Amino acid sequence: MALQQEYNNLQHYLQTGEDRGLYSANKQQADRFFQKIKKGIKYPLSIRNDLIRLEHDPSTIAEYWVRIPVKAVKGGLWIGLIKPYEPIPKDGKVCESKLYRRDDKWWLNVTVEREIPEMTNYQNVIAIDLGIHHIATCIELATSKTVFYGQFLNQVRGHYFWLRRQLAKKGLQKVIKKIGDHERRITVDIIHKITRDLVNRALETNSLLIVGNLNGLGKKTKKYMRKFNRKLTSFPYYRFTQYLTYKAALAGVKVIKVFERLTSQICYRCGERGERKKCTGLFICHKCGRGNADRNAAFNIAYRALGYISKVGVTVNLPITLTNVSPQEKLERRLLIYDQ
Numbered sequence: 001m002a003l004q005q006e007y008n009n010l011q012h013y014l015q016t017g018e019d020r021g022l023y024s025a026n027k028q029q030a031d032r033f034f035q036k037i038k039k040g041i042k043y044p045l046s047i048r049n050d051l052i053r054l055e056h057d058p059s060t061i062a063e064y065w066v067r068i069p070v071k072a073v074k075g076g077l078w079i080g081l082i083k084p085y086e087p088i089p090k091d092g093k094v095c096e097s098k099l100y101r102r103d104d105k106w107w108l109n110v111t112v113e114r115e116i117p118e119m120t121n122y123q124n125v126i127a128i129d130l131g132i133h134h135i136a137t138c139i140e141l142a143t144s145k146t147v148f149y150g151q152f153l154n155q156v157r158g159h160y161f162w163l164r165r166q167l168a169k170k171g172l173q174k175v176i177k178k179i180g181d182h183e184r185r186i187t188v189d190i191i192h193k194i195t196r197d198l199v200n201r202a203l204e205t206n207s208l209l210i211v212g213n214l215n216g217l218g219k220k221t222k223k224y225m226r227k228f229n230r231k232l233t234s235f236p237y238y239r240f241t242q243y244l245t246y247k248a249a250l251a252g253v254k255v256i257k258v259f260e261r262l263t264s265q266i267c268y269r270c271g272e273r274g275e276r277k278k279c280t281g282l283f284i285c286h287k288c289g290r291g292n293a294d295r296n297a298a299f300n301i302a303y304r305a306l307g308y309i310s311k312v313g314v315t316v317n318l319p320i321t322l323t324n325v326s327p328q329e330k331l332e333r334r335l336l337i338y339d340q
Contacts, residue, residue, distance in 0.1 A: 002070045002072040002073045002077050003068060003070060003077055003079065003106070004101075005021075005070070005072055006022065006023060006026065006045065006068075006070040006071060006072065007045055007099075007101060009021055009022045009071075010022055010026060010030060010043065010045055011042060011043065013027065013030060014030060014034055014037050014043055015037060015039065021071050021072075022071060023069050023070055023071040024071075025048055025051055025069060026045060026046070026047070026069065026070075029045075029046040029047070029048060030043075030046070032046075033046050042100065042101065043100075044098040044099055044100035044109075045068075045098065045099040045100070046096060046097075046098050047068065047069065047096065047097050047098070047099060048096060049093075049094060049095045049096050049097075051069045051076075052066065052067065052068070052069075052094060052096075052097055053066065053067040053076070053094075054066045054067075054088065054094050054110065056088065056090070059080075061080050061082075062080025062081055062082050063080075063081060063082065063083060063084070064080070064081035064084065064088065065078055065079070065080055065081070066078070066079060066080075066081055066108060066110075068099060079106070081108060084110070085192050086247070086250070088110065088112055089112060089114050089250075091114060092112035092113060092114035093112065093113040093114065094110060094111070094112055094113075095111040095112065095113050096111055097109055097110045097111055114250070116249065116250060116251075116252045117252055118249075118252050118253075118254055119206075119252050119253060119254065119314075120254075120313060120314045120315065121314070121315050121317070122206055122207055122208040122314065122315070122316045122317070123142070123205070123206040123207070123316070123317055123318070124140055124141060124142040124143075124205045124206060124207040124208070124316070124318065125140070125141040125142070125207055125208050125210060125302050125305065125306070125316055125318070126138055126139070126140055126141075126198065126201065126202055126205070126207040126208070126209050126210065127139045127141065127210040127211075127258075127298045127299065127301040127302035127305065128198070128209065128210065128211045128212065128244075128298065128301070129212050129260070129263070129264075129294050129295075129297040129298040129301055130211070130212050130237050130240065130241075130260075131294045131297075133151070133281045133294065134148040134149055134150050134151055134294060135149060135150030135153055135191075135194070135236075135237075135240060136148075136149040136150055136194060136198070136240065137149070137292075137294035137295055137297070137298050138198065138201075138298060139295065139298040139299055139302055140201075140205060140207065141299075141302045141318060142205070142318055146292075146295050146298070148294070149194045149197075149198075150190065150194060152190065153187060153190045153191075156183065156186055156187070156190070157183070157187070187236055187239075188239070191236060191239055191240050191243055192243060194240070195240065195243040195244040195247050196247060198244060199244070199247045199248050199251050199253060202248065202251070202253045203251055203253065207253075208253070208254055208256065208305075208309065208314060208316055209244070209248055209253055209254065209255045209256070210255075210256050210257075210258055210301055210302055210305040211241060211244060211255060211256070211257055211258070211301075212257070212258060212259075212260040212263065212297070212301050213257040213258060213259050213260060241257075254312075254314055256305055256309065256312060258301050258304050258305050259304075260297070260301065262300075263296075263297040263300035263301050263304070264276050264283070264293055264294075264296065264297040264300075266300055267283075267285035267287070267288050267296065268296050268299035268300050268303065269285070269287075269288045270285065270287050270288055272285060272286070272287055274286065274296075276293045277293070281293050281294060283296045
């Protein structure tokens with residue numbers, strides 16, 4: 001196969017410096033991008049934007065067709081893209097892309113450049129609290145609608161963690177690597193679906209997206225129990241935030257990151273310091289009673305964002321009557337607590 005031959009020639013060239021028949025542009029790209037080469041690592045084929053060609057021609061075989069430059073085929077080799085994660089915009093400019101092989105399958109990362117005006121006026125806020133029981137707990141501030149995402153993801157990760165431990169006891173390291181790749185694919189697929197649903201909901205309700213910022217998370221979890229700490233630091237929060245950000249950007253929706261300090265410890269109704277029961281998902285306020293800790297944190301993230309959204313160049317015109325929004329003086333009190 002011409003594509004496999006080009007890919008193998010690239011790996012040989014990177015590892016040994018010997019050219020066994022690599023397409024000249026692919027060789028130039030390899031010299032440009034891969035300065036340090038590690039032994040045993042497979043590197044992607046980088047394709048210049050002036051050499052790659054992408055056409056949308058749905059058929060029973062593939063939805064898109066792409067031309068890959070290879071030395072063995074004059075004019076390039078046409079291959080089908082079966083199902084991309086996202087539809088490729090027709091008005092976008094296809095830029096430099098990367099082709100690689102994983103699990104006996106070919107994968108193509110297509111980079112598309114497109115100018116999209118970002119919305120600046122919103123009628124609602126969707127706040128997202130990132131957690132363990134649910135990777136994302138979302139609140140629509142105008143209606144107080146709550147959606148919990150990712151419980152199945154937590155179950156999948158728990159299952160594969162248990163499976164890896166059982167296989168490790170038997171010394172089956174190769175099998176562990178295979179199931180690790182399978183877990184990663186399932187995780188990526190779930191995150192893609194969740195972030196797509198959030199962006200679609202933001203478009204339907206003209207909402208600004210607010211997501212909790214978990215920078216420095218690893219330093220703050222040493223005091224927790226070992227099991228909880230492992231789950232917290234290994235969850236794919238970074239990937240979730242990246243997917244949400246780029247999907248929102250393609251839709252023209254702005255995403256604001258808000259630091260999560262104290263959001264899970266302060267009651268969103270009265271602004272008083274409460275108590276969050278570790279590993280149970282329960283929040284207790286001595287004035288307002290009990291509630292879901294993730295939902296409480298999502299409300300607080302939304303309120304915190306309202307305190308400075310004007311500084312990032314957007315406006316939010318929420319309805320005047322909101323049943324679950326505290327009076328203005330309580331909102332100001334919460335904001336003062338956050339700033340301390």
